[in-house]
Amino acid sequence: MNRREQIFQTSIKLMKNKGYVGTSMRDIASGMSIEAASLYNHIKGKEDILTDNCFELANKFIDSLNTILKSDEKPLDKLHTFISNHVNILVGNMDAAHVFLYEWKHLSEPHYSKFLSMRDEYEQGLRRILKDDESNNNFENSSYKMVVISVLSSLNAIEQWYKPDGEIKVEELCNILSKILINGIKEL
Amino acid sequence: MNRREQIFQTSIKLMKNKGYVGTSMRDIASGMSIEAASLYNHIKGKEDILTDNCFELANKFIDSLNTILKSDEKPLDKLHTFISNHVNILVGNMDAAHVFLYEWKHLSEPHYSKFLSMRDEYEQGLRRILKDDESNNNFENSSYKMVVISVLSSLNAIEQWYKPDGEIKVEELCNILSKILINGIKEL
DNA sequence: CCTACCGATCGGTAGG
DNA sequence: CCTACCGATCGGTAGG
Numbered sequence: 001m002n003r004r005e006q007i008f009q010t011s012i013k014l015m016k017n018k019g020y021v022g023t024s025m026r027d028i029a030s031g032m033s034i035e036a037a038s039l040y041n042h043i044k045g046k047e048d049i050l051t052d053n054c055f056e057l058a059n060k061f062i063d064s065l066n067t068i069l070k071s072d073e074k075p076l077d078k079l080h081t082f083i084s085n086h087v088n089i090l091v092g093n094m095d096a097a098h099v100f101l102y103e104w105k106h107l108s109e110p111h112y113s114k115f116l117s118m119r120d121e122y123e124q125g126l127r128r129i130l131k132d133d134e135s136n137n138n139f140e141n142s143s144y145k146m147v148v149i150s151v152l153s154s155l156n157a158i159e160q161w162y163k164p165d166g167e168i169k170v171e172e173l174c175n176i177l178s179k180i181l182i183n184g185i186k187e188l
Numbered sequence: 189m190n191r192r193e194q195i196f197q198t199s200i201k202l203m204k205n206k207g208y209v210g211t212s213m214r215d216i217a218s219g220m221s222i223e224a225a226s227l228y229n230h231i232k233g234k235e236d237i238l239t240d241n242c243f244e245l246a247n248k249f250i251d252s253l254n255t256i257l258k259s260d261e262k263p264l265d266k267l268h269t270f271i272s273n274h275v276n277i278l279v280g281n282m283d284a285a286h287v288f289l290y291e292w293k294h295l296s297e298p299h300y301s302k303f304l305s306m307r308d309e310y311e312q313g314l315r316r317i318l319k320d321d322e323s324n325n326n327f328e329n330s331s332y333k334m335v336v337i338s339v340l341s342s343l344n345a346i347e348q349w350y351k352p353d354g355e356i357k358v359e360e361l362c363n364i365l366s367k368i369l370i371n372g373i374k375e376l
Numbered sequence: 377c378c379t380a381c382c383g384a385t386c387g388g389t390a391g392g
Numbered sequence: 393c394c395t396a397c398c399g400a401t402c403g404g405t406a407g408g
Contacts, residue, residue, distance in 0.1 A: 021209040022294065025387060037389080038393050046387065102290055106210065142356065143364065145349055150368060153345035154338040161337050167330060176331065180338060184372025213403060225404080226377050234403065 004042045006032060011049045012095045020050050020103040050103060051111050057100040058118045060089050065125040075133035079182065082129055084174045086155050090162075091170050097159045123148050135186055151181050192230045194220065199237045200283045208238050208291040238291060239299050245288040246306045248277050253313040263321035267370065270317055272362045274343050278350075279358050285347045311336050323374055339369050 001009075010031040014023045025046055029036040043049065064085040068078050090097045104115050126148050139147070155177060162173065189197075198219040202211045213234055217224040231237065252273040256266050278285045292303050314336050327335070343365060350361065 017293070019207060019209055019294065021207055024385075026385085035394060036387085037395080040388070041393070105205070106207065146356075146361075146364065147368070149345050149349050150342040150365075153341045153348075157337050157341035160341075161333055168334075176334065177338075180335070180372040183374075184368040186371075212401075214401085223378060225379080225406095228404070229377070 007039060007042055008049060008053065009095075012053060012099050015050075015103060016095050016098045020099070020106045047108060050099070050106060053096055054100050054104050054107060054111070054115055057089070057093060057096055058115060060093075061086070061122050062118055064089065065122055069125060069128065075129065076135065076182075078129045079133055080178055082126060083155065083178050083181065086152075087158060087174050087177060088170060090156065090158050091164060091173070094159060094162070094164065097156075101156055101159065123152070126151065130185070139185070147185055151185070154181060195227060195230055196237060196241065197283075200241060200287050203238075203291060204283050204286045208287070208294045235296060238287070238294060241284055242288050242292050242295060242299070242303055245277070245281060245284055246303060248281075249274070249310050250306055252277065253310055257313060257316065263317065264323065264370075266317045267321055268366055270314060271343065271366050271369065274340075275346060275362050275365060276358060278344065278346050279352060279361070282347060282350070282352065285344075289344055289347065311340070314339065318373070327373070335373055339373070342369060 007028065011023065011028050014027055014031060018027070025036045025039055028049075029039055032039075065082070068081050068085070071078065071081075073081060093100075105112075107115055123145075127144050130144065130147065158173070158177075162168070195216065199211065199216045202215050202219060206215070213224045213227055216237075217227055220227075253270070256269050256273070259266065259269075261269060281288075293300075295303055311333075315332050318332065318335065346361070346365075350356070
């Protein structure tokens with residue numbers, strides 16, 4: 001891991017606890033036992049950290065979505081794959097996911113707008129998958145936004161409680177969440 | 189509404205968009221067309237705003253919980269009431285709820301610890317209600333934390349998409365969410 | 377409710 | 393990677 005990646009990892013951990021604005025370059029430097037000025041040999045500025053982190057994850061989610069949309073799986077299988085991919089991205093990037101989920105609003109333009117449009121693309125993708133699954137195409141149009149956000153919120157909540165070293169394995173996690181969510185919406 | 193309440197309302201709206209740390213006393217003053225120094229005639233400091241907001245909502249949730257726990261409703265009805273109360277508190281305080289949900293980590297001690305213990309109390313209360321409902325007492329002990337947080341996250345997501353003036357009414361919202369969540373967990 | 381101001385800290389730069 | 397430093401802004405106070 002190079003110096004730049006070390007700075008990112010240190011920053012993300014601090015920002016998870018103190019927020020993006022509440023984490024100073026001196027906090028980050030101190031966490032790496034160097035001076036704040038030295039950070040600028042590896043990154044252009046504080047915003048680099050937030051921007052790179054947010055889009056690295058956003059790209060992973062969008063890549064996953066596009067792979068699913070292009071595949072020839074059956075709709076219900078697509079939904080399973082979507083959930084599984086989403087969970088795996090989160091679990092594989094717990095600290096980064098927290099900053100991605102809760103600090104993106106501090107992105108400056110044009111990143112802010114770009115991020116929002118990627119999030120929208122992702123939500124529309126899940127909506128597409130849900131609509132193609134005929135086992136629940138009987139709920140009203142106005143409910144889709146709610147269902148999509150509810151499902152994503154439940155999945156994203158993993159970041160709040162899941163311990164990668166705990167007793168629950170990732171596969172088990174995917175299975176339980178798939179059951180809860182698919183049962184929940186199929187009879188709407 | 190007195191001056192203090194106006195300051196709170198202005199602050200909460202700003203903090204929803206820019207975060208607690210990212211919102212300065214000068215931002216708040218500017219939003220009220222006064223000088224920053226004048227704010228201190230009505231509040232002791234910036235922390236007042238966050239602390240009061242977080243505990244006002246925390247108390248509403250805990251009060252709702254205690255009323256339900258003391259009632260003699262059947263377990264499944266308690267669950268319905270819990271969901272309905274939770275949704276109504278959120279919908280009745282959309283801006284405040286956002287700050288409550290995402291800015292509490294900037295609380296200083298002893299408020300920070302107090303807040304966490306209240307959140308824990310609320311989660312344990314929902315766990316109690318779920319356990320007493322025999323229609324889903326068949327899922328494993330280790331799943332409760334996950335189920336509790338998933339349910340709360342889905343409910344809290346309302347704050348992200350619900351428009352109080354939109355086509356979906358609060359009662360309808362409670363009904364749909366009850367269905368999704370109770371269907372989702374009953375077959376676990 | 378204001379003017380005037382405080383020490384502390386911010387992100388970042390110059391220069392080595 | 394450091395020392396030394398910049399202008400801007402922070403939360404907050406004194407005094408009226």
